[in-house]
Amino acid sequence: MSDHQPPAQYPAPAQGDFQGQPHPQQGYGYQQAPPPKKKHTVRNVLLILAAVFVLFVGGCLAIVGTAANEVSKAIERGENEAGGRSNPVTITEGEAFEVRGFEYAAGWRVGKDAMGYINVSKLKVTNNRESSDSALVEIKFWKGSEVLALTDCTTEPIEVGTTTQVDCLAADKLPRSYDKITINDTF
Secondary structure (H helix, E strand, O other): OOOOOOOOOOOOOOOOOOOOOOOOOOOOOOOOOOOOOOOOHHHHHHHHHHHHHHHHHHHHHHHHHHHHHHHHHHHHHHHHOOOEOOEOEEEOOOOOEEEOOEEEOOOOEEEEOOOOEEEEEOOEEEEOOOOOEOOEEEEEEEEOOEEEEEEEEEOOOEOOOOEEEOEEEEOOEOOOOOOEEEEEEOO
């Protein structure tokens, strides 16, 4: 026998894990490469599109909300100014008056038609507003704080500086007595 012995060998790695699943043999210093990273391009594009959509819708809602607020403020200002819906102007039969840029001429009359309904005659208006507009007004007959009757009066669109006849239509009969007459824009 010789003194020479074969080199020591390491035991062979097991051919399966504890669940019986095979795995490749790994040598010293061997590292298994990590699995390739999945690309999520479609998912990322959809997320970006969703974010852009949410921002777009939010921006649109903000613009609409701001516009609605401004319109509401303008309507409120119009309603509260003299001759606006919430602030009627007291008028006297036959005398001239002005409502928010519309100049109504003197000489108009209040009476009854054949059925006893309110008849406003000879009411003429001149448009002194900044642009073409229609007169859409209510003339009310009051006793104290009670509206006894009213008539709606309208015109076609009137060009600036033009005078036209106002047409009034009433579904109420002219009261026998009243304290005052008022007029206000309906819009």
